[in-house]
Amino acid sequence: MKELIENRISNLRIEMQKKELDAYIIYGTDPHLSEYIPAYWQTRPFISGFTGSAGMVIVSLTKVALWTDSRYFLQAEEQLSGTGIELVKMRVTGQPEPAEWLKMNLERGSSVGTDEGCISVNQFRQFESRLSQSGILLKESGDLLKAIWIDRPTLPDFQVYEHELKYACTDRKSKIETICNELDRSGAQIQIITALDDLAWTFNLRGSDVECNPVFMAYACVSRKETILFIESKKLSAELRNKLEAEGIQIKAYDELFNFLTLLPSTTTILIDPDRTNQAILKSLPGSCKVIEGLSVPCKLKAIKTEDEIRNIRQAMRKDGVAMLEFLFWLNNNLGIIPVTEYTVAEKLNEFRARQPEFKGISFYPIVGYKEHGAIVHIHVTEANALAIEPDGFLLFDSGGQYLDGTTDITRTIALSELTTQQKTDYTLVLKGMISLTVAKFPVGTRGYHLDILARKALWQHGLNYGHGTGHGVGYFLNVHEGPMSIRQEFNDQAIEAGMVISNEPGLYRSGAYGLRTENMIVCLKDESTEFGDFLRFDTLTLCPIDTKGIDKSLMNPEEINWLNSYHQRVFDELESLVTGELKVYLKELTNKLK
């Protein structure tokens, strides 16, 4: 592997020299700026051998550096060992950011290249501006790996299928009409759709091009004049193609987008989302076109779930709840009797979900953390690294499914034995945070960064905290991470609006000991309107018992106890008719009132 990597880097340097580049940045995403990436765009592992899901690489003529975050420090050290690639730890004091590293290693007047097709407009702009302060030029140099990656995987050619109207709830025509209305309001004529989940939502189509997310590689342009889907024709059956064309949707080849943009009339006004559009698209627009920058219209529209979608999600939640209950029942019956590992747990979670109707796959790889593994926030469980689970301490599992009627994401932490006082306090404080956010009522206009403290306050009072966000948007039979809203400390100017579906997942991680997280999905609904404003609230979507063995009731106030009891009553009422026999008895036991 070491020689292979060295060889690739030296080949890349030959290409860099041909283009007179002193360094080359590999951002490691795809032209749609996706979180999960098809093999063709797995450029970071190709050049560095590092297989973690986040990071970037910079190759200069004499050095190579890889940036990644704390989740992957150990893995990166191992995988980079012997390659001469420097590991730079992100968000660690004293470690240089990529632009700083370039400034330290390059002279004024140097040129740095990057593939403009795999970097967002805003990322390119920020890099360009920081480098220019030191007299370094950032160039759009194209994908240099094309010339050196001999056995590069092909682009995915999986078939696209329809998300049937009974699930999608709103037809394509209406969605496109709504997009055009929003374009009119913003003064733009064309929306270029580049994010794969925006695209899937707009056209009620789904695919299998990346793992866990039911999306497919394509672009689209929507305007009052025409709707064009840019997609490889082999991905569409003749039947589906005919159907789309009959609805007035033009089909063009995936790469045709760039020709189309180049030939746009000079008076066109185009809406570009600088965080969701790659730099190559912006550069291909005729200079005479007017660009309006703003949030992608389908990104905003799809985040506001319709009443029909929410009704369907509740149905998916019942199925997911049954699968979770079956898993809990299985674990309870088998732990201490047959060998159980973190890997078995992940497999079993997937297996019970797969039995449910309309299940289409998992929405992400289960995160299963027993004892000290629970404190590794994004642990990736394999057969090789899985811990054996004994009837002792905490087990954390975060998992989710893709159903035709909804995407789920749930975390539970359960006590496998009697707990210490500290364990109980920790568990209860995390639960208090989750409840506090759940029962919040707030005026229209409130941002996620206003609400985030509700999930942390109880922990903070005890000098505790967690290092991740509290909530992310969740797609509707789409990506499990969906924008534009979030509930976290970081500034995000998107208000939380009625119809948004968000996770609620405070946690606590004691390194080397255990990790705790309790996660429900919640939906924002309208509450009362008063002379002081229109108010919103949350309703919980997830239907699965919360382990009460970890609770220290003396730390909870009456409102919190009431919430938990009525939540458990609701879980029982919703799931009762879907289970029988011993499983129903177990459901009853898990949803009993707090003693």
Add this chain to the structure above:
Amino acid sequence: MKELIENRISNLRIEMQKKELDAYIIYGTDPHLSEYIPAYWQTRPFISGFTGSAGMVIVSLTKVALWTDSRYFLQAEEQLSGTGIELVKMRVTGQPEPAEWLKMNLERGSSVGTDEGCISVNQFRQFESRLSQSGILLKESGDLLKAIWIDRPTLPDFQVYEHELKYACTDRKSKIETICNELDRSGAQIQIITALDDLAWTFNLRGSDVECNPVFMAYACVSRKETILFIESKKLSAELRNKLEAEGIQIKAYDELFNFLTLLPSTTTILIDPDRTNQAILKSLPGSCKVIEGLSVPCKLKAIKTEDEIRNIRQAMRKDGVAMLEFLFWLNNNLGIIPVTEYTVAEKLNEFRARQPEFKGISFYPIVGYKEHGAIVHIHVTEANALAIEPDGFLLFDSGGQYLDGTTDITRTIALSELTTQQKTDYTLVLKGMISLTVAKFPVGTRGYHLDILARKALWQHGLNYGHGTGHGVGYFLNVHEGPMSIRQEFNDQAIEAGMVISNEPGLYRSGAYGLRTENMIVCLKDESTEFGDFLRFDTLTLCPIDTKGIDKSLMNPEEINWLNSYHQRVFDELESLVTGELKVYLKELTNKLK
């Protein structure tokens, strides 16, 4: 008045035409971008007749418009009546912002002027960028009123005095050395100090150039090479001038700043705070100088009070607490017996404070609101508009003093009779919010916009809210409103740090009925450090009983009741030795445990 205003506007238009301007913006502040403004810079009332404390005016060749906020809608309507000046209501849906108004009223290619000496770099930049989108040019046209304002007041020439070291706690030399250290860290050589409170703090000097704020008109430049104070020489006594010069501080004339800047060596790196520096200063820098933009160093430094300053503030709080207690005692003994109006209350508040040692004046005009006047958030009480106060309903009073050892700002709302259920609920919810923020514990790095919800949550749960921020910084024998931090919904990237002194003032305003606000000053202190971070908390500085007659105890949780009881115990303990006789008995009565 109407003719006078028309005459002034037509004179201004002649000046505009001489400069080929299609419109002229009067921002209404001074070269130091102050909140309180000397008469010389009262440009907004001069041109419009409107005397409110906030707003801006734009004069085009055919129209005049004035923007102000909801506090002043009624007053502006009255004062603008008959002048032909259009009132534009700020933050009201459908009302154009100034840049929009200009776009609506001017052709492409038009020129708009403004006095670059009275607008911040950032304000100028934002205006320029928005206008340029419509092909309108923003020009630095100087102060056009100079030519037409015949009887313009002179610049204030009040004497500057020293803030003695026993009060200032840190000598000038040390402060200047700290500023230079911070400059070194940011890579800049010179700090231009423009904000009057930054200046007063840096030099341990005070003045009387504006009402309520003990500041004086001057600029300064601080660098390792030299410290220069730009000030009119008549403002300094020979003795003070000699003393400053003996300490190595150069004194130059106020206007000399601009010559000095123009002649800076071309290699100089200058720190400019774009929110606290006027555009004229930026423009006067040689083009070859390097500008680093960032928060003014003394602005940040003075916000972090030293332990000595905090000890002194606690002393000022004891005096302020006695004055407040004397006022409460006087009101209790006289209400219903002699005529009492809102105006009397304001006068009495000032009178009791004035009896305290080291008192130097009020820190702002008392806001006194009886019944429906309480719902007018920034009511300005005059003898003419004051309501007579009866022993019925709520009375709100917000007031503060300038002492050599601290600036105070306190609001109390008291019940003058039995209350309705709604009144009690409202009062209790506001108090709950104030307590919730007071007892917060939070990690280093937390911003004010994270904490703001703590003060609102109880109100929000009842569909209530208030339309102002929760907390502002308070100066040390300086301005009652001080940056850079705040506790409010709006984004402000300044973290709350140990040593910061902030107000904590949630409220509730029922239009036409009553207003409620309870305000204490709090100081941020270090709390514990754990593996999860370094934590901070607040301690209350204000020492004055909170009226318990308005409290519905059933709405309060045990932690809140404990806080109130121990706060009252502390108020008693701190003030007891400073009062005697009936006043001490009254103090005991007001600080009794909640029944």
